[in-house]
Amino acid sequence: MSAEVLDGRAIAAALRERVAAVVARRVAAGNPAPGLATVLVGDDPASHVYVANKRKACAEAGIRSIHHELRGDVPERELLDLVATLDRDTEVDGILVQMPLPDHIDQDLVLAEISAGKDVDGLTPVNAGHLAQGRIGVREALDLESGDPLVGLVPCTPAGVIEILDRSGVELAGANAVVIGRSILVGRPMASLLVNADATVTVCHSRTRDLAEVCRRADVLIAAVGRPEMVGGDWVKPGATVIDVGMNRTDEGLVGDVDYAAAAEVAARITPVPGGVGPMTIAMLLANTVRASR
Ligand code: NAP
Numbered sequence: 001m002s003a004e005v006l007d008g009r010a011i012a013a014a015l016r017e018r019v020a021a022v023v024a025r026r027v028a029a030g031n032p033a034p035g036l037a038t039v040l041v042g043d044d045p046a047s048h049v050y051v052a053n054k055r056k057a058c059a060e061a062g063i064r065s066i067h068h069e070l071r072g073d074v075p076e077r078e079l080l081d082l083v084a085t086l087d088r089d090t091e092v093d094g095i096l097v098q099m100p101l102p103d104h105i106d107q108d109l110v111l112a113e114i115s116a117g118k119d120v121d122g123l124t125p126v127n128a129g130h131l132a133q134g135r136i137g138v139r140e141a142l143d144l145e146s147g148d149p150l151v152g153l154v155p156c157t158p159a160g161v162i163e164i165l166d167r168s169g170v171e172l173a174g175a176n177a178v179v180i181g182r183s184i185l186v187g188r189p190m191a192s193l194l195v196n197a198d199a200t201v202t203v204c205h206s207r208t209r210d211l212a213e214v215c216r217r218a219d220v221l222i223a224a225v226g227r228p229e230m231v232g233g234d235w236v237k238p239g240a241t242v243i244d245v246g247m248n249r250t251d252e253g254l255v256g257d258v259d260y261a262a263a264a265e266v267a268a269r270i271t272p273v274p275g276g277v278g279p280m281t282i283a284m285l286l287a288n289t290v291r292a293s294r
Pocket of ligand 1: 157180181182183184185186187204205206207208211224225227245246247248277278279281
């Protein structure tokens with residue numbers, strides 16, 4: 001068997017087109033374009049590339065971007081004051097503080113300055129709480145215009161995974177889903193979204209026993225670990241859907257958490273790295289900015 005390749009680039013491009021169309025319609029009706037504030041602290045080259053890509057994608061979708069760069073040794077107070085100012089600014093619909101932050105800055109204090117309604121990364125306790133309490137299903141996570149704007153914003157990467165599964169017609173209700181990873185950014189919100197979509201969910205982490213055996217029971221297997229090609233072909237149930245969130249830079253280039261060639265022999269569907277989940281994250285950031293501007 002050779003798996004169907006789930007094309008994240010194409011699904012992300014379609015979502016970005018839908019976002020651009022919503023923005024264009026709103027502007028044509030006399031409303032201001034949505035505005036996303038990005039805050040970058042320090043000179044980590046990867047973070048600079050990520051933020052530049054996000055701002056470019058905003059421009060292509062007609063979203064205004066407001067950018068602030070601070071030195072790596074900026075006092076914590078200065079960053080908190082900037083975020084608080086952006087939070088009060090009525091021209092700013094969404095705020096993205098690029099992580100990771102330098103060690104002397106407490107990420108939780110920074111997030112505490114962002115209102116849930118501007119939290120386009122979905123990382124504040126209020127948004128995480130809405131998701132954990134089951135108020136955000138697939139429709140609420142993916143709709144651009146309808147739905148209750150007070151219901152919350154979902155972290156971009158897991159929302160992107162749900163969009164891939166939804167667009168690819170993967171049945172989640174009643175499915176056994178296994179998520180490897182329990183981070184606040186990916187694993188936990190991913191598990192909540194799957195529970196809210198009526199899957200039976202197992203969350204694995206570094207203390208999980210018999211990880212391969214647990215993975216072999218998965219109809220939907222989601223790897224968000226950060227270990228190159230850890231998930232072998234013999235971890236995959238025949239006919240499963242395998243979603244590889246991992247982005248690991250190695251001497252051979254960017255590789256995922258799944259041994260792609262081996263897993264593709266067994267799975268029914270699989271996302272590649274690159275070209276799978278990665279492009280969805282930026283597309284979802286644009287979608288969340290449009291949602292935040294409702
Ligand atoms: P993270 O915060 O480092 O979390 C990794 C998780 O994997 C933790 O829960 C950890 O368990 C678990 N883990 C580590 N080693 C393990 C092992 N040997 N067996 C089982 N579980 C293990 O990473 P993250 O931010 O969630 O990101 C995960 C991966 O996704 C990374 O490769 C990252 O680059 C990628 N990523 C991609 C995108 C995208 O846009 N495609 C976005 C975000 C992240 P413990 O909790 O027990 O430590």
